[in-house]
Amino acid sequence: MTHLIEARDIHLAFGETPALRGASLAADAGEVLAVMGPSGSGKSTLLHCLAGILTPDAGEVRFDGERIDTLGEAQRSALRRDRFGFVFQFGQLVPELTAEENVALPLLLNGTRRTAALAEARPWFARLGLDGLERRRSGELSGGQAQRVALARGLVARPRVLFADEPTGALDSLTGEQVMELMVGAAREQGTTVVLVTHEPRVAAYADRESVVRDGRATSLSAEGVAP
Amino acid sequence: MSVPLTLLGLLEREPSHGYDLKRDYDAFFGRGKPLPYGQVYATLGRLARDGKVVAGEAEPGDGPERKRYVITEAGVTEFETWLTEPVAPEPTLQTVLFTKVVLALMLGRDAGQYLDTQRAAHMRRMRELTELRRTGALVDALLADHGLFHLEADLRWIDLTAARLDALAEAVRP
Secondary structure, three states: OOOOEEEEEEEEEEOOEEEEEEEEEEEOOOOEEEEEOOOOOOHHHHHHHHOOOOOOOEEEEEEOOEEOOOOOHHHHHHHHHHHEEEEOOOOOOOOOOEHHHHHHHHHHHOOOOHHHHHHHHOHHHHHOOOOOOOOOEHHHOOHHHHHHHHHHHHHOOOOOEEEEEOOOOOOOHHHHHHHHHHHHHHHHHOOOEEEEEOOOHHHHOOOOEEEEEEOOEEEEOOOOOOOO | OOHHHHHHHHHHHOOEEHHHHHHHHHHHHHOOOOOOHHHHHHHHHHHHHOOOEEEOOOOOOOOOOOOEEEEOHHHHHHHHHHHHOOOOOOOOOHHHHHHHHHHHHHOOOOHHHHHHHHHHHHHHHHHHHHHHHHHOOHHHHHHHHHHHHHHHHHHHHHHHHHHOHHHHHHHHOO
16 A cells, blocks of 8 residues: 655764664645654654655655655755655744734745635634734744634645644643644544644644654654453 | 563563562562562462463472573463553553563563554544544543643653663662
8 A cells, every 4th residue: 555655764964973773654635644753852853754854874754655755856845745644843933024914924835825825724714713813923823822723724735744843842731722723623534634743642632643853864653452 | 550461471581489589579569568578479370370471390498489480481471462562552551561661671572662663552542632632621631631641741751761761770680
């Protein structure tokens, strides 16, 4: 079976420092996969390789059966724009834009006309409990609100894969769980695969399964057959 | 905390007298609650009856009993099965996790593999509780939260222990 997104035996070093040493990982369509591991284990680097932000020194990265690690920067950039969505630890909203313009941004970058893009962005505000905040700028939003705006931006273009790197890392635990609830709910509704990097077990427990990265290698473990 | 299985583990290391077993049990697992001699010999007696250990001839010497106990094939199998099975992920079982890790290290077994299996079992239980928390009544969610926080504490311990296995192995091996 072909996985939707897959890393096969990838290696990557930053100068003399190896970050990934033969990491393999795969997620299927519609699956929510948590990538866990201690700080410095390589889990964010692995996510960046899967998302085509970094290219590995060795090994393969495939999306929908096609290799993407061999693509040029322009093609990978187009892939990230058209097929992938992103949510990072700190929302990284564009401060000069309003919340609704931030949500509409991926559509605008895809060439959608402004009025159509904003029309598509607006329903996300009610959906994520952000009613009335459409015209605010990022400085006027709380951490939880900003992260929900970032989540809407990550999902608005209906990406095949949403990459989320410690999306609750800057939030208190209650707000973080609200964001997770919304993220997983919305992703499942539209069939988006989620690759979620986190070091928090309570966040990872929203995923269908988890993979653990240790010393630049990933292991997927199943607890099937284990006493409940 | 399973005294019979822990004694089997100590015997898997080397044939021992009851006295040695008590001393090592108290040093590693007693935590301020020494094992009474009576319980050591009663446990060894039951293990011998069930064919898990065999007792050698009584040896001359001072003290109550001087028999050397040896683990049998059946005893090894029972101990190994127990050692490799993850504990059901419930709160308050920390002492069993701890005992399994120390015994695995003491015997040169793959403690890292055990911790990985345990982590997977814990995560599976956390997913079940998260689902209960999402879909259940408020009281269920409250109970699920209680379980989730305890399991998370276990997982932090599992991660920290996994990161220090080499140093721990040196500390517990003779």
